[in-house]
Amino acid sequence: MPADPVMTALVAGQLRGGLRLAGWEAADLWLASVAIGANLGMGDIAGYTAGRTVPTRREYDILALALNEQLSDLGQDHPIRRWDDLDADPR
Amino acid sequence: MSETTLGDSLAALTRFFVGDGTLEETLLRVSELAVEAVAGAELVGITMMVEGRQRTAVFTDEASPEIDQAQYDTGEGPCLQAFAEQRVFSVEATSEDGPWPEFRRAAAAHGIGSTLSLPMVVDKRAVGAMNFYARTERAFPTDAPQEGEVFASQAAIVLANAHAYWDARTMSERLGEAMKSRAVIEQAKGMIMAAEHCNEDDAFQVLVRASQRENVKLRDIATRIVEGATRRKDPGV
Numbered sequence: 001m002p003a004d005p006v007m008t009a010l011v012a013g014q015l016r017g018g019l020r021l022a023g024w025e026a027a028d029l030w031l032a033s034v035a036i037g038a039n040l041g042m043g044d045i046a047g048y049t050a051g052r053t054v055p056t057r058r059e060y061d062i063l064a065l066a067l068n069e070q071l072s073d074l075g076q077d078h079p080i081r082r083w084d085d086l087d088a089d090p091r
Numbered sequence: 092m093s094e095t096t097l098g099d100s101l102a103a104l105t106r107f108f109v110g111d112g113t114l115e116e117t118l119l120r121v122s123e124l125a126v127e128a129v130a131g132a133e134l135v136g137i138t139m140m141v142e143g144r145q146r147t148a149v150f151t152d153e154a155s156p157e158i159d160q161a162q163y164d165t166g167e168g169p170c171l172q173a174f175a176e177q178r179v180f181s182v183e184a185t186s187e188d189g190p191w192p193e194f195r196r197a198a199a200a201h202g203i204g205s206t207l208s209l210p211m212v213v214d215k216r217a218v219g220a221m222n223f224y225a226r227t228e229r230a231f232p233t234d235a236p237q238e239g240e241v242f243a244s245q246a247a248i249v250l251a252n253a254h255a256y257w258d259a260r261t262m263s264e265r266l267g268e269a270m271k272s273r274a275v276i277e278q279a280k281g282m283i284m285a286a287e288h289c290n291e292d293d294a295f296q297v298l299v300r301a302s303q304r305e306n307v308k309l310r311d312i313a314t315r316i317v318e319g320a321t322r323r324k325d326p327g328v
Contacts, residue, residue: 031265037295061299
């Protein structure tokens with residue numbers, strides 16, 4: 001089934017924004033997500049952030065969790081939405 | 092220039108194993124060999140990209156970064172131009188008028204009479220530039236640019252290899268840490284699956300909810316669960 005283009009764009013936007021806020025490269029997110037259980041290649045993250053591919057719900061939620069853990073260390077209150085909240089109104 | 096000196100320096104570069112020292116030690120050794128390789132050179136600084144900005148990453152004398160600062164402040168100078176255009180640039184006499192007046196003034200103020208700037212190119216891409224300094228005017232012989240380029244191209248490969256080696260080594264160390272964290276989380280998930288008779292995804296969600304509820308990292312929640320189970324099993328500890 002082809003990926004939902006709206007969901008693909010929402011995911012890409014959240015991940016790109018998270019990387020920017022965290023001051024991370026894709027490799028940093030990859031390492032942090034592997035550390036908490038992701039089964040992804042580094043190239044997958046580049047595909048998600050570019051909007052070329054879309055992760056599964058589980059993969060995305062792990063990436064969001066990894067970003068939020070880092071952003072929490074930087075004093076932010078979990079700004080990256082979970083999958084179920086992606087199409088909610090902007091915060 | 093003595094061919095033996097250039098040859099010796101090149102031979103020293105080819106024997107160089109980038110993992111023998113830290114990246115900083117490699118850079119310093121390359122710069123020391125550079126001074127030996129280029130006739131007339133007394134000091135050298137190597138300009139590289141550091142955190143997205145051009146900086147004198149390594150030098151054999153404190154004067155070198157101080158002189159180079161004039162290039163970074165004004166955005167122009169022979170080393171920056173060598174880096175950008177992948178060509179050799181020189182200042183035969185810093186006391187004479189010519190291009191890069193701020194750089195000439197800074198160099199002269201540090202007792203430098205002439206300079207030679209060489210690009211460091213790997214696979215047609217500039218990875219840095221070497222700025223050689225001499226205290227006398229017209230110190231570099233006419234063949235110094237050509238022979239210096241031979242050394243600079245070999246040095247560029249050593250530096251590129253050193254960066255690649257240390258990037259890979261750092262990544263390997265970070266991956267090792269990530270796998271330790273992952274192992275603890277996997278153990279905690281297994282315990283939750285056994286206790287709650289649930290599948291792996293549900294066990295992971297239990298951890299995630301606990302992490303969010305307590306505002307504690309997933310790894311720390313997992314560690315707590317695993318250590319708690321270990322203590323219960325071995326009350327003597």
